[in-house]
Amino acid sequence: MVNTTYQVQGMTCGHCVSSVSAEVGAIAGVRDVQVDLATGRVTVSSDQPLDVEIVRAAVDEAGYDLVDA
Numbered sequence: 790m791v792n793t794t795y796q797v798q799g800m801t802c803g804h805c806v807s808s809v810s811a812e813v814g815a816i817a818g819v820r821d822v823q824v825d826l827a828t829g830r831v832t833v834s835s836d837q838p839l840d841v842e843i844v845r846a847a848v849d850e851a852g853y854d855l856v857d858a
Contacts, residue, residue, distance in 0.1 A: 790834055790835070790836070791812060791820055791834070791835050791836070791837060791838050791839075792819065792832060792833070792834050793832070793833050793835070793838065794831065794832045794833075795830070795831045795833065795834070795838065795848070795856075796830060796855070796856040797824075797829050797830075797831050797843060797848055797853050797854065797855055797856065798829060798833075798853060798854040798855075798856050799852070799853040799854055800824070800826055800829060800853055801826075802826070802832055802848075803826075805808045805826070805851075805852075805853065807820060807824050807849040808852060808853075809831060809851045809853060810824055811823055811851070812847040812848065812850050812851040813831065813847045813848065813851075815835055815847065816833075816839060816843055816844065816847055817837075818835045818836040818837055818839070819833055819834070819835045819839070820834045820835060820836065821833070821834040822834075825835050829833060829856075831848075831853040841855075
């Protein structure tokens with residue numbers, strides 16, 4: 790299991806958390822998504838390391854921005 794934390798910009802409420810969780814959670818191999826609304830951190834547990842561009846596309850689909858590390 791691989792845990793990776795991403796920084797997401799623009800989330801302001803519980804609906805934002807749900808949207809990001811659903812989109813990122815739909816990526817193949819993702820087992821769990823934890824979103825910390827206060828910090829904007831999204832921690833993803835997956836079977837293997839994820840391609841950051843796939844994560845970026847999922848976050849974008851939810852309507853938010855993945856901040857480059």
